[in-house]
Amino acid sequence: MRLAWSHAFVVVAGLLLVGCASEPTRIVPGTTAAETLQRLGAPTGRYPLNGGGERLQYSRMPAGFEVIDIDVDASGRVVSVTQVLNEARFGHDIKVGQWRQNEVVAFYGRPYEISRVSSFDGTVWTWRYKAVNERRMLYIYIDPTGVVRRYHTGDDLEFDRIRD
Template sequence: MPCLRPWAAVLAAGLVVVLAGCASEPTRIVPGTTAAETLQRLGAPTGRYPLNGGGERLQYSRMPAGFEVTDIDVDAAGKVVSVTQVLNEARFGHDIKVDQWRQNEVLAFYGRPYETSRVSSFDGTVWTWRYKAVSERRMLYIYIDPTGVVRRYHTGDDLELDRIRD
């Protein structure tokens, strides 16, 4: 058996790492995959939520350090029907149901927030998620009133890195 040159061994090791990373990337799961296979490939989800019709949402969040939340919806038969990276600025206006969603629906869609805070201009809690728009770091803010209802949302720049540098 011929010996691998040092650079070839490094390349082969790198390829193994890349392929292992792809196997654990939630957005690589395709519809039709079984829930069992999804769990085997990705491991335990960060959240599990029941769906109407008997299905389940497997949620894979990279919060607090990351920028993605992927919802994998599984039907009652145990098959993946959709895979969605939900922290997508183009989707917020369509997905967020102001004056309709309650905080449990926010959790089931976006998972646990990066942080929660209060502001003087709103009677309630502001939940915040980090995401990227192209390569820009951004924040999604969802305002939840004391009764648990979403009252508004907005996006803004993620200034955390600027605070760390100062």
Template sequence: MNAGRRFALGSALVAAAWLAGCASEPQRVPAGASRAEVLQQLGAPTAIYPLPTGERLQYSRQPAGFAVNNVDLDASGRVVAVTQELDENRFGQIRIDQWRVADVLRTFGRPEEVSRVWSFQGEVWQWRYRQLNTPRLLYIYIDPQGVVRRYHVGDDLRFVPPDSRS
């Protein structure tokens, strides 16, 4: 095979791989797509939740990734919204003293990590995300009764070189 044909074949393979990657990107699912089309494009969701007017297919990249995409379907199984939830502009939807574990899971999915701190009686759930390409963490504090008591965000220092920390 000559060099021109090898280059053309290589370019075609790179383009195919790029398109395959785009095809599995939830943000590219068009409104009105059917449930079957979503599953064909994205594969099996990491979780499925009932909604008052349909169903939520959740595609989480936790614990290694930085995104949780919710694909909301109406009662007829058509896409009405696709939302990347791990964005600081969306954290205001968290309802302190109102949300329960089911609300947190339905919105953000399973956390990257669950821990405890001495200053809070309950669990601290943690998700990784990026804000303007900066690795960050969302922490949600859930009391023993399963109620959200507070949340905050912080830098993910696991990705900051030790010599650049102040």
């Protein structure tokens, strides 16, 4: 009986370690890009960075609430790991009037949804995120020339519609 319990413990501990190893936020600066890719698998996006580096992006869209950007320098080492769907960062990160849609994708990944509204000539890109465990939405308005014109956040009412 004792052998069975210890075997079960080893199996469960191994599964927990595998789960932790595949979590992008557990990658630490200094890790090589090759080791990162081995631990996490293929990213959902890869984008060149100024200075010869690369961004490995791991998005949990459309069902999830996180996009993790792992920036790798020209020498192939991780320099930063950032969960970018963070309400406290939006005002600093989003470059209204400067970003083009390719820069939005390189930072936030593919959106949860792209839609149109009558009050804006362009498209509205939407991402789901959580703020203190509340389901929220980030809306970025992109004009017909591909430039970000504004953004705002709001409550995610999709879950409420499903529950009713």
